[in-house]
Structure formats: C-alpha cells, structure tokens
Amino acid sequence: MKVSTFLKRAILPVTAAFMLAGCGSSDSASGSKENVLEKIEEEKVITWGVKNDTRLFGLMNTETNEVEGFDIDLARALTKEMFGEDTEVKLKEVTSKTRIQLLNGSDIDAIIATMTITDERKKEVDFSDVYFDAGQSLLVKKGSDITGVDSLGGKTVLAVKGSTSAINIREKAPEAEVLEFENYAEAFTALKQGNGDALTTDDSILYGMADEDPSFELVGGQFTEEPYGIAIKKGNEDFVEKVNEALKALKDSGEYDEIKDKWIKAN
Known part of the structure; x- marks a missing residue:
C-alpha cells in the first residue's frame, strides 16, 4: 500500500469526526434561544417594529422624514421606563404581512404596530398585556x-x-x-x-x-374586539414581564393617557 493512500484512509475518519462534532455544536447553537432583554441591555439599542402607513398610530411625516403616532410615542416612553435615557430607539417599518417574520428573524426586538392579540398569533409570538382596545x-x-x-x-x-x-x-x-x-x-x-x-x-x-x-x-x-398587544419573540418571558411592568407604570403615572389623548382624539 502506498503511503499516500494509507494517510488518506487514516485522515478521512478523523476529518469526518471533526465535521460531525462541528455540526453538533452548530445545531446546539442554532437551537439556543436568543435572550432579547440581555441583548438590549448590553448593546443599549432597541429596535421596534412599527407601521409607517397608519395615521394616528405610525405614519411617516414626509416633511420631517420621521415616523409619528401613538405607537411611536408609546415605544419611546416604554424604552425610557425600561432602560433609561441611554438606550437608543430604532424604528423599523413593518406591515401586517411581514411583522412576525421580521420579529422571528431577529430584525426587530419587539412589535408595536396595531397588532391584535389572537390565539393563532400566540402560537408564533408572545404578547404583552393589552395596550389599546380597538374594534x-x-x-x-x-x-x-x-x-x-x-x-x-x-x-x-x-x-x-x-x-x-x-x-x-x-x-x-x-x-x-x-x-x-x-x-x-x-x-x-x-x-x-x-x-x-x-x-x-x-x-x-x-x-x-x-x-x-x-x-x-x-x-x-x-x-x-381587537385588543392590541406588543409582540415579542417566544422564549423571552423576562422581556414580556419587563414590558408589562413598564406599561403599568406609564398608566399609573398618567403618561399613557397623555400620549393617547394626543393622538386618539376620536376614540
């Protein structure tokens, strides 16, 4: 037997073993759930999924090139209540069709976009307490x-x-x-x-x-009845709890009503 052939036969099983070990490690990593709350606290940045086409809730102001509305102001107030003023707020446009996909793809950390809480959606995401009652x-x-x-x-x-x-x-x-x-x-x-x-x-x-x-x-x-909730990636109960605590604090302080009355005058 040639030395080169012997070496190939000896090396191949070892290489395969390393590849299998690597695959197992990768699968384990991909199966692990991202802790969104820890990520936000470490990076000091939170990305909210918001509507850009919904007047009063989330609408792009073409003069200022800024998104404005009830959901936007509430997202900023919640961020400040949860993380303080040092955490940057980023807003990413979503639609009713794309928002869950973007959330589960890690493009956004939470959805505040006139999203109704339903049993079907609870299979894909977790929701905060109701933040607005619509119909x-x-x-x-x-x-x-x-x-x-x-x-x-x-x-x-x-x-x-x-x-x-x-x-x-x-x-x-x-x-x-x-x-x-x-x-x-x-x-x-x-x-x-x-x-x-x-x-x-x-x-x-x-x-x-x-x-x-x-x-x-x-x-x-x-x-x-269309109760709106803030959607968060499944497996992040600590983040859901923190959002609920912040939402309650805003309601107790009266800041929630100030934001609502600013935008939802007809309701």
Whole structure:
C-alpha cells in the first residue's frame, strides 16, 4: 500500500469526526434561544417594529422624514421606563404581512404596530398585556347605502393582507367580495378611487383615514374586539414581564393617557 493512500484512509475518519462534532455544536447553537432583554441591555439599542402607513398610530411625516403616532410615542416612553435615557430607539417599518417574520428573524426586538392579540398569533409570538382596545368597523364614502356588515351583500370590501380584518369580514359578510392590499395606504387609495365600496380594519385606524379625508365616515360601529398587544419573540418571558411592568407604570403615572389623548382624539 502506498503511503499516500494509507494517510488518506487514516485522515478521512478523523476529518469526518471533526465535521460531525462541528455540526453538533452548530445545531446546539442554532437551537439556543436568543435572550432579547440581555441583548438590549448590553448593546443599549432597541429596535421596534412599527407601521409607517397608519395615521394616528405610525405614519411617516414626509416633511420631517420621521415616523409619528401613538405607537411611536408609546415605544419611546416604554424604552425610557425600561432602560433609561441611554438606550437608543430604532424604528423599523413593518406591515401586517411581514411583522412576525421580521420579529422571528431577529430584525426587530419587539412589535408595536396595531397588532391584535389572537390565539393563532400566540402560537408564533408572545404578547404583552393589552395596550389599546380597538374594534373592527367599516369606512365608506358619505352618502353610501352601507350601514353595517349586514348590508355588505354584493359589495366589494377592501382589507389588508395578513390582518385579522380580512379574516373577520369573510366570516361576518360571506356574500361580500374581499380585495386585499399590501398596506393601509394602498387600500385607502383604492377606496378613494372607487375600487371598493367599503374599507374594513380597526376603528382606531379608520378614524385616522376619516380625519385625513372628511368625505369618508365610519358606519355600523364595532363588530369585533381587537385588543392590541406588543409582540415579542417566544422564549423571552423576562422581556414580556419587563414590558408589562413598564406599561403599568406609564398608566399609573398618567403618561399613557397623555400620549393617547394626543393622538386618539376620536376614540
């Protein structure tokens, strides 16, 4: 047997053993859960997932190039309450369709983006206590013959992809045609252009649209309950607890009400 052949046969098992050991180590590392709270405290940076297209809650101001709204101010207040003034606040745009994916992909640390707490979503993320009580409603052109979900038969209703609103309206008005859009801005534009008879989502968001264009109004009242929660990656109970403590502190001090009254005047 040649020496080179002998060496190859001797080296290959050893190499394979190292590779297997390396794979086992990698799998173990990938299976470990990231402690988001520790990361924030070490890096002194927190990244919130927020909406950029939702008036009153999270809307891009084209003049200042800054996102503004209730969710934004609450995120900053929570950050200060939890970590003090030295922690930097970063805001990353999310949509109803992308927010859970971005959270679980470590692009963001927490979601505060008009996100309704549901049993289905609890399978993918953990939620804080309720920070805002909303309810689904309908936005229509003033003078419309639509008065509520019972009058949607044969009508076209606009909704946003990935939202509970699209699911709910199909259950409440099965005879209506539902068109889904990527975000609220696109859906509202479609409504204004006459591409639908009504737009449905949480009343808190619809109030912002009616405030933007008074030729539209809400009808029918709330036909669902939509409690908003702050979403956090699963396995971070310590972070959820810290958020809940901070939220309670803001409510007890009256700062929460100040932020809410600043933005949600119609509620």
